[in-house]
Structure formats: C-alpha cells, structure tokens
Amino acid sequence: MSFLNPLFLIGAAAVALPIIVHLVRRTKAPRIEFPSLMFVRRVPQRTIRRRRIQNLLLLALRCLAFLLLVLAFVRPYFSSSEAEAARGQRSSIILLDNSFSTRFSNRFDQAKRKALDIVNNASSGDRFAVVTFNQGVEIQSKLGADLNQIRTTINGLQPGSLATDYAQALRSAEALFKDGVKEEKRIYLISDFHKSGVNPAMESHRIGKSVKLIPVDTGEPVSRNLAVTDVGAQPLIYQAKYTDKLTARISNFSDEARQGARVELLLNDRTVEKREINIPAGESTQVEFSGFNLNPGANQAIIQVEGDNFPFDNRFFFILRRSEQSKALIIESATRGRGESFYLKNALTTGENLPFNTEVKTAGSINPNELAQYRLIILNDAGVISQALGAQLVKFAEAGGGLIISAGPHTDPAKLNEAFQNRLPAKLEEAVQLRGDYVSMSEIKTDHPIFEVFRRSGRLSAARVFGYHKSAPATNASVLARYEDANPALIESTLGSGRVLLFTSTFDSSWNDLPLTPIYLPFVRQMARYLGEREVNSWYLAGQSFTAKPAKTARCRLWIRLAARD
Numbered sequence: 001m002s003f004l005n006p007l008f009l010i011g012a013a014a015v016a017l018p019i020i021v022h023l024v025r026r027t028k029a030p031r032i033e034f035p036s037l038m039f040v041r042r043v044p045q046r047t048i049r050r051r052r053i054q055n056l057l058l059l060a061l062r063c064l065a066f067l068l069l070v071l072a073f074v075r076p077y078f079s080s081s082e083a084e085a086a087r088g089q090r091s092s093i094i095l096l097d098n099s100f101s102t103r104f105s106n107r108f109d110q111a112k113r114k115a116l117d118i119v120n121n122a123s124s125g126d127r128f129a130v131v132t133f134n135q136g137v138e139i140q141s142k143l144g145a146d147l148n149q150i151r152t153t154i155n156g157l158q159p160g161s162l163a164t165d166y167a168q169a170l171r172s173a174e175a176l177f178k179d180g181v182k183e184e185k186r187i188y189l190i191s192d193f194h195k196s197g198v199n200p201a202m203e204s205h206r207i208g209k210s211v212k213l214i215p216v217d218t219g220e221p222v223s224r225n226l227a228v229t230d231v232g233a234q235p236l237i238y239q240a241k242y243t244d245k246l247t248a249r250i251s252n253f254s255d256e257a258r259q260g261a262r263v264e265l266l267l268n269d270r271t272v273e274k275r276e277i278n279i280p281a282g283e284s285t286q287v288e289f290s291g292f293n294l295n296p297g298a299n300q301a302i303i304q305v306e307g308d309n310f311p312f313d314n315r316f317f318f319i320l321r322r323s324e325q326s327k328a329l330i331i332e333s334a335t336r337g338r339g340e341s342f343y344l345k346n347a348l349t350t351g352e353n354l355p356f357n358t359e360v361k362t363a364g365s366i367n368p369n370e371l372a373q374y375r376l377i378i379l380n381d382a383g384v385i386s387q388a389l390g391a392q393l394v395k396f397a398e399a400g401g402g403l404i405i406s407a408g409p410h411t412d413p414a415k416l417n418e419a420f421q422n423r424l425p426a427k428l429e430e431a432v433q434l435r436g437d438y439v440s441m442s443e444i445k446t447d448h449p450i451f452e453v454f455r456r457s458g459r460l461s462a463a464r465v466f467g468y469h470k471s472a473p474a475t476n477a478s479v480l481a482r483y484e485d486a487n488p489a490l491i492e493s494t495l496g497s498g499r500v501l502l503f504t505s506t507f508d509s510s511w512n513d514l515p516l517t518p519i520y521l522p523f524v525r526q527m528a529r530y531l532g533e534r535e536v537n538s539w540y541l542a543g544q545s546f547t548a549k550p551a552k553t554a555r556c557r558l559w560i561r562l563a564a565r566d
Helices: 007-022 045-074 080-087 105-119 147-155 166-175 337-351 368-373 386-399 414-419 451-456 520-532 548-566
Strands: 090-099 125-135 137-144 182-190 211-217 226-233 246-252 259-269 270-279 284-289 298-306 317-321 324-331 356-362 376-380 402-406 427-433 467-473 478-482 486-497 498-503
Touching: 007 045, 090 105, 090 147, 090 166, 105 125, 105 147, 105 182, 105 211, 125 147, 125 166, 137 147, 137 166, 166 182, 226 317, 246 259, 246 270, 270 284, 324 337, 324 520, 337 356, 337 376, 337 520, 368 386, 376 386, 376 520, 386 402, 386 414, 386 486, 386 498, 402 486, 402 520, 414 486, 451 478, 451 520, 467 478, 467 486, 478 520
Parallel strands: 090 125, 090 182, 182 211, 324 356, 324 376, 376 402, 402 498
Antiparallel strands: 125 137, 226 246, 246 284, 259 270, 259 298, 298 317, 427 467, 478 486, 486 498
C-alpha cells in the first residue's frame, strides 16, 4: 500500500490527544471529612473494573476517529500488482476479428500485434483464450495460463473471407467464462469495427456486469477502396447472344471522388467489354453490359475494377450457362379449335431467351411412351384422356417432370380423377358457371415463386373468372390462390420428385378473361419456369452452401476457391 500525501502521517501523533484528555480528566473522588465511616456505603471492586472497561472503549473510539481523519489526508492506494493479488486470478478472452475487411492494408497484422502486446503485458497466473470471429465464431484456444502457447496460436491466425457479426461473437466469448468463479473477467475486442457488423440483434445484447469489455481499434481514419459489391445476371441463357442487361454495382468506400475508374467484363479469361466510370465519394454506381456471345455450357465470368491498392474485392466471379432449350408439350382436346390454344402457346413462345421449345398435340395423337423427352407438360382442358396416358403422366411427374393441369368445359371431373388414380393435387368436383356474374382470384400466396412478380405490380384480382371447377384439395397439397368465394383456384402438390399444378379454370377465354389482361403472360411463364426450369445461381457468397452435381463437383469447388482467394 502506498500514500499520495505521506507527510500527513505526522498527523498520526494527534492520536495522543484522546489519551491525554483521558488522563487529565480522570475523575477524582473529593475528600469529605466525616466524624465516622459507618455512614459511608462500601463500593464493590467489580463495579470499578466495569467502569474502566467502558472508558477504555471510549478511548479507542476517539483514537480511531483521529486515525481515520489522518488516512483521509494521506490518501492510501494499492498498486496494480497489489490490486491484482488482492483480486485473485484474472481471465481474459482475446476476441479477434478476422472478417474480410481486416484484409485491407495491414489491419490483420496490426490486430495480431495488439493481441500479442496484451499477452506480453500479462501478470503471472493470468489466463487467456483466443477466439476469432466473422459471421461465425471459432475458438482457437481455450482458457489457459500457457502464454507461449497463446502467442503461437495468435501468430498462426489468418484473415477470412466472410462478413462480421459482433453480437454473436460477444455472446460466444462471454459463454467461455465459468459461472460462479470469483475472478476478474475481461474481453478484449480487437477489430476494425466495420459498420456492417452491427445488426439489430446487437442492440438487445448486454454484457454481464462481471465482465469488462475492452475495445481495441485496428481501423484507419481514411480508407480508399473501390469494390464490386453485387452482380445481377441471368444465370441460364438459351441462345448464343446474351441480350439481357448484366449489371454490376461498383462502390467507392472513400472520402474522395474517383474519376475514370476502369471496369472490365472478362469472359473465359478474355476481356469482352470495358467501361470508365466516375463515382462520388461514399456512393455506388451501376454499370451495364449486354450483347456479347456465350459458348455452350458454363462460361466463367469476372467483373473487374481497377484503381486502388486493395485487390481482394476488385474482382467478382460468377457463371453464365448457355443451355439448350427444354421441350414442353401442350396436350389439348381433339375437338378444340386452333384459337383455344392460341394464347397459351404464344405466352410460351413469344420473346427472347425462352427456356422451352413448345409443341401442341391432341390427347389422341400422343404416344404415352414418348413423354419422358419433355421437361414440362401442360394438360390444357384436354377432355377425356385414356388410362394409359394418365398412368404415363403420373410416372412422368414422379420422375421429376413438371405437370400443369387446367380444367375447363371439356374436362369430365370423374374421369380425370380416375385417369390419375386420384393422385391429383385435388379431387375435381362439379363445374360452376356464373351467369352474368364473375369472381376474382384472391388470398394469393405472394411469397410463392409463381407470384413473386406480382408483389409490387400486376394485380391478379383484375382478371374476371366466369366459370371454374369446385375441388377438394388433397392432404399433401397447398392452395396457392383462391377465388372470392373461397373455392381453390391454383393448387400445388408433389408427385414423387416432380411437382403438379392444378388450375381449376381455363387458360383460354372460354371461362375467364385472363388471356386479355397484361398479367396473363407473366402468370403462365412463372408457372412454366417454376416447374420446368432448372434452379441455378450465377454466383454464391463465400460460406454459402449449395448442392452440386457429382460430375461437376471438382470444377465447382475449384472456381469457388479462386473466388474466395481473390
């Protein structure tokens, strides 16, 4: 223990004052002359002793008061080593940020140096644990007093490629401390404190009162960096030329505007197009590319920006796949006229980059054994179909094919249920025809892929339905849309590894005016793409999981490794 004002210790001599007062003011019995002592009461000796004990206690309290007054002036304090010895053992978690942003400049090396400084300044008996974090948390070493091992662990750390999540990291670090142990607990949060790491979950998280959080900043006041932050591309192309708009978002993470920054599109390691852009400070701009040719199969594409000294986020890797069109089949009734399938066929064959090569056949002209060559089949109010055709359509769906069924005036509900062995998404019932009246589609599941294009624009309720079939959905089916009177309009179910959609009205104008509205084309195409088009992405984030075909697994892994490295 030390003192800030040791000269005031001289005041301790004032403790003698109560003793002097005690002696000076000692009570003396007055001498009174009596002719005889027979009238004086004898005082027992034990009473006098009890009075002396009480006086000594009073003397001690007076002396203590003076000592406390002196201590208040000399202001004693404990040194750091003495305080640590008084508190006992200290445990610390070194929580080190190794997210993608720490690759910038020498941030991660600086973070490791500061972590080593914390360990080197530790006292004897201190325990440390090392934890790295980004979007996930990884315990590099548990709490221990082997400082050499802690230093070796820190020296071997490397930066990662994921984003930052501070709330999860702090929650995990705090969980490493043992409950009920009386020790000083510290968390050293070493990070560049990137803004993207703060999420709403962090606002609700509070560190316990027994844990001291010590932030250690490794960021820099000024960061000059250009980055390709997003790419929007059509992943599957069915023609030689890419006619859609391929967009790339370029962000300027600096306090200065950038003039003449060069952006390139590379396709299979060859430069296809170049752009020069100007980006204001702290803002983003969008660059568009279009009209370039693709090779059959997978095309490796890169958006590259030049103009800074941080290359890790200057290149954005993705894939553009050129594929052959799949075959789609529309099955109609033999009694139908040409105009009744006109709208449906044109919706699937009009435009560019179409995924299907569509054919139209009658139910009687189809060889059931040839259905396997198609990716999508639409049973468009086909009337009576044979048992053999119905069985083959069931096998087609079970094998992974997409099947769309519409029920109209040519559909016999009982015979259709029988042909499909009651394995439709719903059991069809009698037809309802509204004379001079109509219903609209409502209760639409806008979170379903078929209706995602109608979330912000395009109202399906604008279509008027004059006729439909009542239906009783199967237990494993999902009703995606209903009419205003609560009867199902569009029902989905799985059949084996395939999907089946049942539309209880028609795709022509006989029972509704849907083909005459602007929502008809996106509605039909969304159903066709949902059932018949392969689900692929142009790119994946580092750490995102996906399923790759066995024949192409090695190739996919190599490409992702390159993307994560650069």
